[in-house]
Amino acid sequence: MSKRNVINASLASARSLATIRRRNTFFNKCIVLIAGNVALLGCTFSESACAADAISNPVTSCEVLHWDRKGSAFPYxxxxxxxxxxxxxxYRFSCSEWLGSCGSSAFLEIFANDVEVDLQGHTLSLSGSSIEIFGRGRNIVIKNGVIKKGKIAIQSLHAPSSDNINRGGGYTADRFDADNFTRVENMRIETGSIAxxxxxxxxxxxxxALNAGFLxxxxxxxxxxxxxxxxxxxSTQPSKFSSYGIYLRDVEHAVVRGNTIRNYGTSGNTAAVALRDSQSVHxxxxxxxxxxxxxxxxDATDGQAGVN
Incomplete structure (x- = not known):
């Protein structure tokens, strides 16, 4: 065979090999596309399995809150x-209300809907004054932390103020935002309350744990x-005013269960649970x-108590 024929044969062989590779690549791409579509169809027809995969890898990231010391002279x-x-x-601080070094606002203020704040086991304390987490909005969640001498106060946009919870007339359910789901979970509050x-x-x-100052x-x-x-x-001291463990007002279809409610002070003029202007409390x-x-x-209250 001449040298030219050898070269031509080699070129033909190379072209054939390239064609085969292109065909294999094409078929492989088709197989990948088909497999991908089958996988998508699998999610379409088996949503629970796909949802389980998503839940097993939850998104746990959060934006860390920091005190802007340049923007506020007080912890905020x-x-x-x-x-x-x-x-x-x-966040542990010392201040003096007499000297005006404690500030007049809550330590943490929330003015938004759909907010979750995870304290991640940390402690908030302000010796010399009480410390507060205040929220105004829908779907606010506070969890996993410690407050020493203070409170958590949350109210929806159109609800009466939590500070006036024992004053004024009763409100009907339509006064409150029905699509609101507020939660306070896994918090330890030493000398304070949740309102x-x-x-x-x-x-x-x-x-x-509550010593005094809250209902x-x-x-x-x-x-x-x-x-x-x-x-x-x-811890209740003798008083002409009633003291309670849980106080519920303007509630409908409430559930109160599995709680341990103790009073370490005088028992006179006290009740573990108070229901005011409330209906259907279990x-x-x-x-x-x-x-x-x-x-x-x-007032107008219909409740069923199961206590032991």
Missing amino acids: LSVVKPGKYCIDQD ISAANAVVRNNDV APVVIRGPHPVVENNRLTR MENNRIDNFERPLEQI
Whole structure:
């Protein structure tokens, strides 16, 4: 065979090999596309399996809140837009109300809907004054932290103020935003309270101790609340005013269950649970200790108590 024929044969062989490779690549791409479509169809026809895969890899990221020392001379954190937030350190401060060094606002203020704040086990304390987390909006969640001498106060946009929860007339359910779901979970509050004025509030797995200054360790105003599995204690001094472990007002279809409610002070003029202007309240499996009455019903109230 001549040299030219050898070269031509080699070129023909190379062209054939390239054609085969192109065909294989084409077929491989087709197989990949078909497999991808089958996978997508699998998710379409088996949504639960795909959802399970998504849940097994949850998104846990959060935006860390920091005190802007240049913007505020007092310890202060704020949230003004929806999102998941957290703190990554303890905030312990000393101040003097007499000298005006404590500031006049809450330590953490939330003015937005759809906000979750995870304290990630950290402690907030302000010796010399009380410390507060205040929220105004829908779907606010506070969880996993410690407050020493202070409170959590949350209210939906159109609800009456949580500061006036024991004053003024009663409100009907349409005064509260029905699409609101506020939660306070896994918090320990030493000398303070949780006060919520909103529909569908959930107060769960908290440890709240109250010495004085608040109506009750847990105060809720609004329909459909759930108060469960909390440890609530208060130290009551003799007074002409009533003292409570849980105070509920303007509630409908409330559930109060699995709570431990203790009073370490005088038992006179006390009740473990107070219901005011409330309808259809179901209570079960609550452990109550050293209260004069397990239940006090005020005004138009229809409640069923299950206590032991």
